[in-house]
Amino acid sequence: MSQPRELYELTAHELSDLLASKQVSAREALDSVWGRITSADEALHSYILLTRDVAERQAAAVDERRAKGERLPALAGVPIALKDIYCTKGIETTCCSRILAGFVPPYDAHVIERCREHGLVFLGKTNMDEFAMGSSTENSSRGVTRNPWDLDRVPGGSSGGSAASVAASETIVSMGTDTGGSIRQPASLCGVVGMKPTYGRVSRYGVVAFASSLDQVGPITKDVRDCALMLNMLAGYDPRDSTSINTPVPDYTQALKPNVKGLRIGLVKEFMEYQGVGVDPEVGAAVRAAVARLEELGATCDEVSLPYLNYSIPVYYIIAPAEASSNLARFDGVQYGHRTREKVADIIEMYRKTRDEGFGSEVKRRIMLGTYALSAGYYDAYYLKAGQVRTLIRQDFDRAFEQYDLLVGPVSPTVAFRLGEKTEDPVAMYLSDVCTIPVNLGGLPGMSVPCGFSREGMPIGLHIVGKPLGEETMLRAAYAFEQSGDFHRRRAVPVETRDGRRLAVTRA
Amino acid sequence: MLLTPEEVDHVALLGRLELTSEERERFTDQLNSILEHFEQLGQLDTAGVPAMSHAIAMSNVLREDVPAPSLSPEEALQNAPDQASGCFRVPRVIE
Numbered sequence: 001m002s003q004p005r006e007l008y009e010l011t012a013h014e015l016s017d018l019l020a021s022k023q024v025s026a027r028e029a030l031d032s033v034w035g036r037i038t039s040a041d042e043a044l045h046s047y048i049l050l051t052r053d054v055a056e057r058q059a060a061a062v063d064e065r066r067a068k069g070e071r072l073p074a075l076a077g078v079p080i081a082l083k084d085i086y087c088t089k090g091i092e093t094t095c096c097s098r099i100l101a102g103f104v105p106p107y108d109a110h111v112i113e114r115c116r117e118h119g120l121v122f123l124g125k126t127n128m129d130e131f132a133m134g135s136s137t138e139n140s141s142r143g144v145t146r147n148p149w150d151l152d153r154v155p156g157g158s159s160g161g162s163a164a165s166v167a168a169s170e171t172i173v174s175m176g177t178d179t180g181g182s183i184r185q186p187a188s189l190c191g192v193v194g195m196k197p198t199y200g201r202v203s204r205y206g207v208v209a210f211a212s213s214l215d216q217v218g219p220i221t222k223d224v225r226d227c228a229l230m231l232n233m234l235a236g237y238d239p240r241d242s243t244s245i246n247t248p249v250p251d252y253t254q255a256l257k258p259n260v261k262g263l264r265i266g267l268v269k270e271f272m273e274y275q276g277v278g279v280d281p282e283v284g285a286a287v288r289a290a291v292a293r294l295e296e297l298g299a300t301c302d303e304v305s306l307p308y309l310n311y312s313i314p315v316y317y318i319i320a321p322a323e324a325s326s327n328l329a330r331f332d333g334v335q336y337g338h339r340t341r342e343k344v345a346d347i348i349e350m351y352r353k354t355r356d357e358g359f360g361s362e363v364k365r366r367i368m369l370g371t372y373a374l375s376a377g378y379y380d381a382y383y384l385k386a387g388q389v390r391t392l393i394r395q396d397f398d399r400a401f402e403q404y405d406l407l408v409g410p411v412s413p414t415v416a417f418r419l420g421e422k423t424e425d426p427v428a429m430y431l432s433d434v435c436t437i438p439v440n441l442g443g444l445p446g447m448s449v450p451c452g453f454s455r456e457g458m459p460i461g462l463h464i465v466g467k468p469l470g471e472e473t474m475l476r477a478a479y480a481f482e483q484s485g486d487f488h489r490r491r492a493v494p495v496e497t498r499d500g501r502r503l504a505v506t507r508a
Numbered sequence: 509m510l511l512t513p514e515e516v517d518h519v520a521l522l523g524r525l526e527l528t529s530e531e532r533e534r535f536t537d538q539l540n541s542i543l544e545h546f547e548q549l550g551q552l553d554t555a556g557v558p559a560m561s562h563a564i565a566m567s568n569v570l571r572e573d574v575p576a577p578s579l580s581p582e583e584a585l586q587n588a589p590d591q592a593s594g595c596f597r598v599p600r601v602i603e
Contacts, residue, residue, distance in 0.1 A: 336587035371523035387559025
């Protein structure tokens with residue numbers, strides 16, 4: 001640390017060192033971050049629920065154990081912001097949907113159990129697109145979250161509140177879920193690190209399901225070392241998720257080496273242009289500069305084409321809504337959540353009124369799409385066909401990985417767009433996930449690492465994609481790239497201006 | 509047009525949704541524009557290609573059928589919008 005900083009500005013590994021050496025208590029760290037939330041969240045609205053009481057108890061417990069001389073996990077005492085999608089025993093979980101308003105889960109998700117075991121301090125729940133369906137967090141029933149770098153722009157989505165909270169130092173670390181880019185795209189748009197691990201690496205038990213063959217939990221952090229520490233905690237076999245992978249979890253921090261000598265990296269043509277339409281030139285230039293940097297650091301890089309990726313969007317927007325229409329059938333006003341108060345003649349009418357009142361537009365649109373795609377007479381034309389093309393996409397990746405250790409490109413074709421810009425045009429919104437969706441379809445791990453800023457000061461993310469269970473190689477390249485520059489040290493800092501309006505400024 | 513307003517109504521019933529007339533109109537337009545975007549998949553020859561439904565090659569993940577701790581009836585019912593005699597209560601199902 002070159003200058004004394006506020007505790008809330010620290011990364012998890014920096015704070016962890018101070019906590020372990022008893023220079024700082026978990027309570028002091030909590031108070032610092034809480035002050036930050038108090039001053040910044042009115043403008044940003046990253047959080048939809050704050051859990052100060054829970055956090056104080058957790059921080060006190062960590063401080064007590066530390067005072068007794070117990071050796072604690074690396075992240076003990078580190079504050080975390082949780083996407084509103086994990087079941088948290090005793091803490092309301094709504095997926096930012098009216099249909100789950102007031103739902104207090106009677107059990108913890110696997111990843112929440114891990115957080116509790118490791119002594120993390122729960123600040124609260126973060127805003128998201130309803131049931132994780134969206135790319136801007138504008139589909140939330142709880143209002144919009146603003147991008148800390150420019151308050152007139154979206155933070156991305158669906159884990160927009162999580163990414164914004166990390167970017168604005170309203171937490172030390174956060175967690176999201178990624179079905180089509182919902183960790184990586186907001187991380188990119190907010191200038192922080194986000195990782196979607198290999199499908200099956202992290203248990204989905206207790207995570208509200210959107211599209212079960214695509215959903216995966218992952219960290220959103222200020223730097224790559226924090227990402228590795230979080231993955232150490234989250235990854236691992238869980239028999240309660242039948243798709244959980246039963247292979248040992250390495251210490252991911254061992255992969256953090258400041259060089260990429262010998263790594264073969266392919267720049268994916270279809271990430272740079274989808275169906276012939278190129279990404280924003282500033283985004284493209286930043287990604288090419290990042291590739292040049294990786295070459296200087298010892299990697300060999302060239303361009304590779306994966307032609308079936310040009311069909312990712314239609315494949316995804318058949319498979320994900322089809323799975324969602326099935327998963328969301330459970331929200332029927334019987335076991336939990338909202339039930340209509342209107343007088344109904346029978347149970348079907350109760351279901352329909354409850355769901356009409358409880359779901360927002362985008363969720364209804366996807367239930368409609370998925371129901372149609374699975375309905376009699378259309379199954380072969382849509383769902384089966386999409387599943388077959390999904391296989392072709394995965395085979396494209398498998399072929400590329402015979403020649404390359406990693407694939408790279410942009411995370412998002414543009415920097416953060418303006419609030420309201422795409423809300424009326426579903427297809428335009430869907431296209432903002434064009435670079436991230438293929439990775440979910442392939443079940444592969446992918447991450448976003450800051451790689452530059454546009455002329456207007458908006459962050460740009462480098463997309464690094466690995467082989468199945470290739471998280472270590474991905475982290476190594478991300479770390480080497482990050483450490484060769486200073487993008488990860490820049491933070492968005494909302495400040496009050498003369499006219500009382502809050503704006504974001506960059507601070508190195 | 510691939511989908512008529514009447515078909516939209518039928519899909520809404522299957523999906524247990526109730527649409528206002530404004531939603532019905534908007535969804536008919538939007539679903540059609542999304543379905544048009546899907547048409548391009550028809551160009552691809554996928555004869556003989558297996559459908560991939562899961563990202564990792566796993567099948568028949570089995571375990572012994574043994575009792576394990578689960579939620580108590582009180583916990584299971586704690587979020588119920590309506591309950592009676594330890595059960596979830598719903599409107600009439602059968603005439």
